[in-house]
Amino acid sequence: MAKLKEFAVTPDPDDHRLVERVTGIDHEGNEVTATVTVERPLTLYLNAQEIVTMMTIGDYPEYLAVGYLVNQNMLLADDEITGIDYEEDIETIVVRTEHQSDFEDKLKKKTLTSGCAMGTVFGDLMEKFDEIELPASTRIRTSDLYRLVKKINMAPSLYLEAGAIHGCVLAEDDQPLIYMEDVGRHNAVDKIAGYMRINGISGDDKIFYTTGRLTSEMVIKTVQMSIPILISRSGFTAWGVELARQADLTLIGRARGKRFLALSGERRIEFDADADVASDEPGRQSRKGANRA
Amino acid sequence: MAKLKEFAVTPDPDDHRLVERVTGIDHEGNEVTATVTVERPLTLYLNAQEIVTMMTIGDYPEYLAVGYLVNQNMLLADDEITGIDYEEDIETIVVRTEHQSDFEDKLKKKTLTSGCAMGTVFGDLMEKFDEIELPASTRIRTSDLYRLVKKINMAPSLYLEAGAIHGCVLAEDDQPLIYMEDVGRHNAVDKIAGYMRINGISGDDKIFYTTGRLTSEMVIKTVQMSIPILISRSGFTAWGVELARQADLTLIGRARGKRFLALSGERRIEFDADADVASDEPGRQSRKGANRA
Numbered sequence: 001m002a003k004l005k006e007f008a009v010t011p012d013p014d015d016h017r018l019v020e021r022v023t024g025i026d027h028e029g030n031e032v033t034a035t036v037t038v039e040r041p042l043t044l045y046l047n048a049q050e051i052v053t054m055m056t057i058g059d060y061p062e063y064l065a066v067g068y069l070v071n072q073n074m075l076l077a078d079d080e081i082t083g084i085d086y087e088e089d090i091e092t093i094v095v096r097t098e099h100q101s102d103f104e105d106k107l108k109k110k111t112l113t114s115g116c117a118m119g120t121v122f123g124d125l126m127e128k129f130d131e132i133e134l135p136a137s138t139r140i141r142t143s144d145l146y147r148l149v150k151k152i153n154m155a156p157s158l159y160l161e162a163g164a165i166h167g168c169v170l171a172e173d174d175q176p177l178i179y180m181e182d183v184g185r186h187n188a189v190d191k192i193a194g195y196m197r198i199n200g201i202s203g204d205d206k207i208f209y210t211t212g213r214l215t216s217e218m219v220i221k222t223v224q225m226s227i228p229i230l231i232s233r234s235g236f237t238a239w240g241v242e243l244a245r246q247a248d249l250t251l252i253g254r255a256r257g258k259r260f261l262a263l264s265g266e267r268r269i270e271f272d273a274d275a276d277v278a279s280d281e282p283g284r285q286s287r288k289g290a291n292r293a
Numbered sequence: 294m295a296k297l298k299e300f301a302v303t304p305d306p307d308d309h310r311l312v313e314r315v316t317g318i319d320h321e322g323n324e325v326t327a328t329v330t331v332e333r334p335l336t337l338y339l340n341a342q343e344i345v346t347m348m349t350i351g352d353y354p355e356y357l358a359v360g361y362l363v364n365q366n367m368l369l370a371d372d373e374i375t376g377i378d379y380e381e382d383i384e385t386i387v388v389r390t391e392h393q394s395d396f397e398d399k400l401k402k403k404t405l406t407s408g409c410a411m412g413t414v415f416g417d418l419m420e421k422f423d424e425i426e427l428p429a430s431t432r433i434r435t436s437d438l439y440r441l442v443k444k445i446n447m448a449p450s451l452y453l454e455a456g457a458i459h460g461c462v463l464a465e466d467d468q469p470l471i472y473m474e475d476v477g478r479h480n481a482v483d484k485i486a487g488y489m490r491i492n493g494i495s496g497d498d499k500i501f502y503t504t505g506r507l508t509s510e511m512v513i514k515t516v517q518m519s520i521p522i523l524i525s526r527s528g529f530t531a532w533g534v535e536l537a538r539q540a541d542l543t544l545i546g547r548a549r550g551k552r553f554l555a556l557s558g559e560r561r562i563e564f565d566a567d568a569d570v571a572s573d574e575p576g577r578q579s580r581k582g583a584n585r586a
Contacts, residue, residue, distance in 0.1 A: 019531075022529075024555050024559065025554075025562075026552070027553045036528070036531045036533075036534060037528075037530045037531060038532070039508065039530045039533075040532070055508070055509065055510075142320070163527075163528035164506045164508075164528030164529055183506075183530055214457070215332065215348070216332060234456075235329065235330070236315075236329040237331070237332045237457055237476055238313040238315070238331040238332065239333070239348075240329075258320055259320050260320045261317055261320075263315055263317035269318075269322075271322045
């Protein structure tokens with residue numbers, strides 16, 4: 001497919017289904033109106049099998065559904081998707097495949113014994129995780145990293161509009177390509193994974209950016225997408241670091257202004273920027289956690 | 294039981310099982326050592342039924358296990374707990390009840406038809422949610438709110454030690470009583486719910502504080518604990534606000550320094566503080582999201 005443009009896909013801060021205006025009072029007791037993020041349920045089926053009900057802002061349901069199945073290893077590389085039916089009124093989405101998937105089969109067997117297949121699925125995930133080899137030659141220049149993070153922070157977003165939301169970005173060099181936001185950071189990741197699967201985008205030469213913490217879950221999903229570099233403005237967990245080292249994933253956290261910390265795969269980083277010229281975060285670039293005051 | 298003291302239960306920032314020291318490089322390529330939060334799996338059984346594997350920092354597993362079951366409505370008020378067996382080496386915890394619980398029965402029935410009982414459980418939760426009446430007479434004075442938030446921000450914590458963690462506090466007036474932290478905010482809430490169940494603490498005259506966002510999940514859990522006032526330094530989601538209004542929960546968000554925003558149950562707030570004297574957040578009080586730079 002053709003090369004993706006900068007910000008080829010983004011959330012739409014003007015989409016009135018995604019935010020709501022509500023009234024309340026402020027700390028002085030004055031009536032005020034606030035903008036808040038909408039979350040709504042979406043129940044996902046794989047063929048006839050009910051899989052999960054997710055809470056989501058509701059944009060890009062097709063990407064979310066496919067990405068969830070891919071990242072849970074329920075939809076394998078050779079499973080052909082024959083249809084995706086989203087029914088907005090009943091908050092349901094059905095992903096159809098040509099053949100009943102291996103996962104549905106496993107789920108049926110498993111339910112006869114213990115009721116919920118999540119244990120099996122997790123075991124499968126880790127098995128696949130161990131097999132993935134991330135490309136060793138992909139690099140990230142610190143000058144690109146600084147430009148990339150600045151572009152992401154300056155982009156119009158639901159975060160700037162209403163707060164209480166996480167963002168994820170699929171990037172290449174200093175270019176943010178696909179930008180997704182959602183109430184849970186796992187949904188934002190899944191929407192990007194779904195976009196990549198449906199549009200046949202490879203992760204090999206890409207960079208993944210998230211506003212959320214670098215947990216084991218985030219590391220596993222990034223590796224599953226074959227993306228060799230993961231960046232966050234937030235911190236690390238110990239298991240996230242351990243899994244990243246195991247998979248040889250470049251893990252960069254606490255990336256704010258000119259600062260960052262790399263705890264795995266450091267050799268993919270090229271220090272070509274003078275850290276002194278990268279600005280510290282002023283004004284609109286600053287992002288105080290998952291909300292704004 | 295006797296009245297709880299301030300910070301009767303807190304995380305232990307000196308517990309070496311909770312944080313790890315790892316080495317990496319900083320933005321100038323210099324070797325640095327960082328402190329990161331530990332997350333580990335804990336598989337929960339209710340009697341012989343495997344329920345879920347949670348990722349947790351691992352302190353207070355008994356409170357986490359019982360709180361999870363209570364908040365998922367799997368352990369009802371009249372279910373008697375006869376034992377809690379935590380096996381640290383195999384990362385497993387078993388909660389035993391005198392009789393097989395109503396939930397296990399439902400789970401068995403449900404698995405015969407669709408494989409995972411989470412839909413049923415959610416339906417049950419909402420049914421119970423609609424029945425709960427929160428006490429109308431509990432009040433929060435703004436002077437207490439300012440003192441409470443200040444005490445919480447100044448307390449020693451894993452957040453200050455390693456970042457990438459959420460905190461929750463059970464409070465009364467201006468007193469933080471039970472302070473829990475965990476990699477997921479739902480775990481921190483569940484640990485408090487477990488403490489309350491095991492020690493017979495009523496939520497009626499209490500206040501709940503969280504560093505996380507005011508989502509539907511957080512509102513449902515607070516209402517389930519019969520706590521009439523929920524405060525966060527983070528923002529709101531629309532469904533969180535809607536459910537809070539439905540349950541007549543006092544919902545205070547974006548609470549930083551002297552500022553806050555109340556979007557539900559405003560009448561429980563008594564404006565007795567001069568907002569001008571409440572300090573804005575300086576230095577150590579400030580908490581930049583779920584990590585520190």
